[in-house]
Amino acid sequence: MAGEGVGGAGGLELAAPVIFLLGPTASGKSRLAMAVARTTGAEICSVDAFQIYRGLDIGTAKPSAMARTEIRHHLLDLVEPEQPFTAADYLRSAGAVLEDLRKRSQGAIWVGGTGLYHKVLAEGLARAPGTDVKVAAELEARSTAELVEEIRRVDPEWSGQADLQNRRRLIRALAVWRQTARKMSSWQREETVAGPLAGAPTFALVPDLDVLAAVIRTRVAGMIQDGWAEEVRRLRGRAGWRGCPGGRAIGYREIELVVAGRLGREEASDKIMVATRAYAKRQLTWLKRVPNLMVIEGKPGQSLPATGVEKLAKALAG
Secondary structure, three states: OOOOOOOOOOOOOOOOOEEEEEOOOOOOHHHHHHHHHHHHOOEEEEEOOOOOEOOOOOOOOOOOHHHHHHOOEEOOOOEOOOOOOOHHHHHHHHHHHHHHHHHHOOOEEEEEOOHHHHHHHHOOEEOOOOOOHHHHHHHHOOOHHHHHHHHHHHOHHHHOOOOOOOHHHHHHHHHHHHHHOOOHHHHHHHOEEOOOOOOOOEEEEOOOHHHHHHHHHHHHHHHHHOOHHHHHHHHHOOOOOOOOOHHHOOOHHHHHHHHOOOOOHHHHHHHHHHHHHHHHHHHHHHHOOOOOEEEEOOOOOOOOOHHHHHHHHHHHOO
């Protein structure tokens, strides 16, 4: 977790339009983005915290090799699962992509559902110092409930707006407090570098959670059928896999238990479904707070909304 300090990605002047397409997991945003990219010639940039890991393909719903051959994708497969990767790392990588897009006058759709990555692109990143390894280790040893209790006590402003089930963000905020005796909310309010995509048109798929839950169940079953267990079997043979950052992605722990013969596939599917639905609910809550959000109507798992394709294509046309 070291190196959370700010890199220089802000303030780029873009020579071609870019838009955000956000949404909860399984909402159909990747499918919609592909349709728009085919229509406009745009490229696709991932705003996903786990698709950056190599080898985590099925469980993260990473775009297929065929899709990536057809449409150029960015910010996938950046690091190995064992490597820490912070929001600052993402911002630096995104800055390099933005510079490349600018040089080529190339439009792009920034697609995903990781709220923190969208935040650093649209709003910027606080200049708080990097997290000390020893401090992070001390905080990692504590339960999520203990971390939540402490952050609510020391920084009610930050905790009132954050996803308190996200351990990485909890640990980061508490580490900043312990190292600097200054609240994360203070750093964010007073010392934030502007985001490189501030003001970019922001669209989102915001489906009903009950409808989405049915799609999630089907999707999880499909992932297991497509070889998720085989993917995890390869990963768990790697040195350093156990407890690594990539292994925190939803579902990988449950599938690892299946591979080890300690959990049945149906029970694992149910557990992954519950965890994914809870995550989608948190994503929908986050989306309600995104300013100037333009909602694209449509139901996940059904035909692409033609009006949505048209709206996004028009936004990319400037």
